[in-house]
Amino acid sequence: MLQKISHWMKKEEQTTEISLENIPKHVAIIMDGNGRWAKKRSLPRIAGHSAGMKAVKEVTRVADDLGVKILTLYAFSTENWKRPKEEVEFLMKLPQEYLKTELEELVEKNVQVRLLGSEEGLPEHTLNALKEARERTKDNTGLILNFALNYGSRAEIAQMVQGISRDVLSGNISVDQIDEKLIDQYLLTKGLEDPDLLIRTKEIRLSNFMLWQIAYSELWFTDVYWPDFSREHFIEAILEYQRRVRRYGSV
Ligand code: FPP
Numbered sequence: 001m002l003q004k005i006s007h008w009m010k011k012e013e014q015t016t017e018i019s020l021e022n023i024p025k026h027v028a029i030i031m032d033g034n035g036r037w038a039k040k041r042s043l044p045r046i047a048g049h050s051a052g053m054k055a056v057k058e059v060t061r062v063a064d065d066l067g068v069k070i071l072t073l074y075a076f077s078t079e080n081w082k083r084p085k086e087e088v089e090f091l092m093k094l095p096q097e098y099l100k101t102e103l104e105e106l107v108e109k110n111v112q113v114r115l116l117g118s119e120e121g122l123p124e125h126t127l128n129a130l131k132e133a134r135e136r137t138k139d140n141t142g143l144i145l146n147f148a149l150n151y152g153s154r155a156e157i158a159q160m161v162q163g164i165s166r167d168v169l170s171g172n173i174s175v176d177q178i179d180e181k182l183i184d185q186y187l188l189t190k191g192l193e194d195p196d197l198l199i200r201t202k203e204i205r206l207s208n209f210m211l212w213q214i215a216y217s218e219l220w221f222t223d224v225y226w227p228d229f230s231r232e233h234f235i236e237a238i239l240e241y242q243r244r245v246r247r248y249g250s251v
Helices: 002-008 012-017 034-040 045-066 078-082 085-108 124-137 153-169 180-185 231-243
Strands: 026-030 070-077 112-116 144-151 197-201 218-222
Touching: 034 045, 045 070, 045 085, 045 231, 070 078, 070 085, 078 085, 085 112, 085 124, 085 144, 112 124, 124 144, 153 180, 197 231, 218 231
Parallel strands: 026 070, 026 197, 070 144, 112 144, 197 218
Antiparallel strands: none
């Protein structure tokens, strides 16, 4: 494995520092700065999103090779519908663009593609591409590649409360049974471990992303624009994660 990693690394010494015993199982990323990356180059915002897709490809590969188990990428929030129509249409085409070139490799690499978010409201072409990828990779046992699309954490929490309330009213569960584990079962992330590491490019805020799930995640922020985010940045984040001591409230 180390050989494989150093093969791509520019700075070989960086790889030898990585402890393969302490790779975060679940890495979640808020990808930000596509628009500003484009603006800096006098390009339209959508050029930033295209370049951002390339970074998605690179980061998926490095996460897989390092042995990350779950990679969650915040690709479109429930608030992103407020953007100009052309930009939304472009963003909705990205999953199929990405899967057109990457799906075969994902299948071959045993990656399982999932969708985190509401299917309702997504254009048919976007949903079909994701459903096809989900179907073709559903039995894969390697990296879970979780696309947060049409996702909003508060909406997810509201749905969880509705779901639990319905089951209490119908007598399926009692109020006393409501605890953290039960709540997990009613969230869209049901069955997935919480993120160990949350990465955000360009801004220092959470923007309605996995608010319940990141209670004990390590947070890592970088001023890098998402399209410039490379395997070296990902490794830098992992190295910083490995230097942290996780206490979960204890001493
Ligand atoms: C935030 O940057 C980014 C997004 C809303 C879209 C993220 C999408 C990608 C990186 C590509 C996704 C690829 C696949 C395969 C689904 P911004 O536009 O808010 O940037 P700004 O804050 O600089 O304007």
